[in-house]
Amino acid sequence: MAYNILVINPGSTSTKIAIFADEEKVMEVGLDHPVSEIEKFKKTIDQLDFRYQVIMNYLKEQNYDIHQLDACVGRGGYLHPIPAGTFTVNDAIVHDLTIALHGDHAANLGALLAKKIADPLGIPAYTVDPTAVDEMQDVARISGMPDITRRSKIHALNIRAVTREYAKSIGKKFNEINAVVAHMGGGCTTAVLRKGKIIDMYNGLDGDGAFAPTRSGGVPVGDLIHLCYSGKYPTEDAMMRHAVGDAGMVAYLGTADMREVNKMIEKGDKKAALIKEAFVYQHSKDIAALAAVLKGDVDVIILTGGIAYGKDITDAIKSYVGWIAPVAVIPGEREMIALAQGALRVLTGEEKAQVYEEEPEDSNY
Numbered sequence: 001m002a003y004n005i006l007v008i009n010p011g012s013t014s015t016k017i018a019i020f021a022d023e024e025k026v027m028e029v030g031l032d033h034p035v036s037e038i039e040k041f042k043k044t045i046d047q048l049d050f051r052y053q054v055i056m057n058y059l060k061e062q063n064y065d066i067h068q069l070d071a072c073v074g075r076g077g078y079l080h081p082i083p084a085g086t087f088t089v090n091d092a093i094v095h096d097l098t099i100a101l102h103g104d105h106a107a108n109l110g111a112l113l114a115k116k117i118a119d120p121l122g123i124p125a126y127t128v129d130p131t132a133v134d135e136m137q138d139v140a141r142i143s144g145m146p147d148i149t150r151r152s153k154i155h156a157l158n159i160r161a162v163t164r165e166y167a168k169s170i171g172k173k174f175n176e177i178n179a180v181v182a183h184m185g186g187g188c189t190t191a192v193l194r195k196g197k198i199i200d201m202y203n204g205l206d207g208d209g210a211f212a213p214t215r216s217g218g219v220p221v222g223d224l225i226h227l228c229y230s231g232k233y234p235t236e237d238a239m240m241r242h243a244v245g246d247a248g249m250v251a252y253l254g255t256a257d258m259r260e261v262n263k264m265i266e267k268g269d270k271k272a273a274l275i276k277e278a279f280v281y282q283h284s285k286d287i288a289a290l291a292a293v294l295k296g297d298v299d300v301i302i303l304t305g306g307i308a309y310g311k312d313i314t315d316a317i318k319s320y321v322g323w324i325a326p327v328a329v330i331p332g333e334r335e336m337i338a339l340a341q342g343a344l345r346v347l348t349g350e351e352k353a354q355v356y357e358e359e360p361e362d363s364n365y
């Protein structure tokens with residue numbers, strides 16, 4: 001008998017859900033949340049009951065009997081640094097995500113929704129490879145200012161999944177691969193994996209690395225300090241929003257959609273062409289820098305995320321970094337199957353679910 005697993009992946013304006021029977025996807029849908037609905041909620045956590053209801057209504061409409069489920073699994077967000085793998089959604093996870101202790105993000109809702117659905121059914125709720133996965137080597141944590149530590153914030157779920165997929169395609173194991181993986185989606189993060197462990201990255205969120213559709217990436221620190229004190233952005237929230245949410249491609253061009261940028265370029269828009277070129281250029285620099293972490297011993301460079309559907313973009317990145325290692329393009333994301341597989345490994349006993357503990361007192365996170 002197959003295990004029936006409900007997979008929940010919340011994005012900023014939609015919640016993707018899927019049902020897997022073991023590894024076979026039997027249903028998948030993206031439930032869109034109109035901006036008019038979402039903007040009624042002040043904080044992401046306030047959307048929990050709304051999204052829960054949308055999911056339950058959809059399953060009801062489909063006449064899906066939730067009592068068939070063996071487990072629920074949700075994408076996990078900003079927890080304190082943890083190892084990769086599958087975690088049972090326990091009270092400590094619920095606590096940290098509910099108060100957004102380590103940051104606010106729609107992904108925080110994934111584990112909470114999984115637990116909210118699983119608990120009344122008496123089945124387990126899991127989260128797999130959340131954005132808080134931290135396998136960084138110590139040297140990578142040094143920033144240049146002792147009171148600022150570089151942090152791991154990463155598309156760990158998709159990055160690990162595509163690396164696993166690539167390893168399988170060449171008959172190797174995940175933990176045999178040295179890779180540099182650029183996830184280029186709504187958010188962009190680039191990771192370097194040594195033997196399957198993400199030992200360093202550009203996280204794109206903390207002003208680190210290439211800019212993304214709505215995020216600034218790294219900017220000159222002196223100019224940033226001047227801007228913070230200029231009075232133009234009077235609160236920390238406003239300044240944060242300026243760098244993460246209103247920055248990157250959308251700030252230059254008014255769109256976060258690379259396909260729209262392509263249309264602008266087709267119509268002769270020179271600024272759009274320059275910003276797209278800069279996107280490619282900055283990602284290529286990040287990839288090459290992370291290849292240096294492996295001293296050039298790179299088995300593969302993987303380009304993934306929605307923007308990797310753009311062949312002109314992946315070709316352009318190849319032209320910068322193709323001399324380092326073979327470049328594999330795995331566009332889109334593998335998050336739903338990766339979540340299902342993570343839950344399945346625990347259900348079948350292949351792996352033990354890890355336990356998330358409250359943050360240690362001496363943590364400087």
Ligand SMILES: Nc1ncnc2c1ncn2[C@@H]1O[C@H](COP(=O)(O)OP(=O)(O)O)[C@@H](O)[C@H]1O
Pocket residue numbers: 011184185186187213256257258259260305306307308309310311332333
């Ligand atoms: N064929 C394509 N060519 C270039 N960019 C694309 C293509 N398809 C999607 N994208 C871009 O991918 C980005 C969204 O990536 P995606 O991984 O779907 O984001 P999310 O982080 O929301 O899951 C958008 O900028 C979108 O324009």
Ligand SMILES: CCCC(=O)OP(=O)(O)O
Pocket residue numbers: 131153154155185186187188189203205
């Ligand atoms: C740090 C990775 C989390 C992230 O940026 O996710 P989205 O691309 O979904 O915003």
